[in-house]
Amino acid sequence: MISVKNSMNEINAVALIWFEEKxxxxxxxxxxxxxxxxxxxxxxxxxxxLLNQASNEHSIDLSSDLExxxxxxxxxxxxxxxxxxxxxxxxxxxxxxxxxxxxRRSVKEVLLANPSVLTFYSVRRHLEDRCK
Numbered sequence: 144m145i146s147v148k149n150s151m152n153e154i155n156a157v158a159l160i161w162f163e164e165k166x167x168x169x170x171x172x173x174x175x176x177x178x179x180x181x182x183x184x185x186x187x188x189x190x191x192x193l194l195n196q197a198s199n200e201h202s203i204d205l206s207s208d209l210e211x212x213x214x215x216x217x218x219x220x221x222x223x224x225x226x227x228x229x230x231x232x233x234x235x236x237x238x239x240x241x242x243x244x245x246x247r248r249s250v251k252e253v254l255l256a257n258p259s260v261l262t263f264y265s266v267r268r269h270l271e272d273r274c275k
Contacts, residue, residue, distance in 0.1 A: 155205045156197035158213040163194055165220065170233050171251065180258050181216065183208050208260070215263035219250065222270030244269050 162182075166173040179185050183206075185193075197203045205213075220232070227235040239247045244265055248256070253266060 149202065151210075152202040152204050155210060155213070156201050156203045158210075158217065159194055159197040159203060159205070162213060162216060165216075171236050172233075173251075177255055180255055182212055183258070185209070211260060212263065215260070215267055218267045219254075219263070219270060222267060222274055223250065225274045226270060242269060 162178070165171050166178050173181070175187050175190065179187060179190055182190065193203055193205070223235045224232045236251050237249045239245065239249050239252075241247055245253055250266055250270070254262060
């Protein structure tokens with residue numbers, strides 16, 4: 144019988160690999176520095192070590208903060224995907240938004256300027272509300 148912790152560790156691995164794919168210039172165009180900021184300020188070495196473990200072992204134990212941040216980024220991505228024309232999701236990540244939360248900045252700019260979990264929640268909530 145698979146334990147809940149093992150299942151969560153497998154989900155963590157998939158989430159981190161997904162984030163690395165989205166980090167590329169083809170999608171979100173995040174530098175390693177920017178990715179580290181979004182993931183709570185982890186070091187490049189830690190990020191690369193976690194990514195290698197996720198890729199090789201298909202399972203990784205992450206802190207609750209890192210799990211939460213990956214979950215919120217996935218929710219933000221989903222909301223953008225649901226509210227943008229097909230194939231334009233990456234454009235909406237970089238497009239300025241005229242709303243008080245964003246102050247004419249893009250999702251990417253807002254999250255990098257204030258990478259608190261509260262900011263992630265606020266951005267996700269706003270984008271999900273646009274999907275309703």
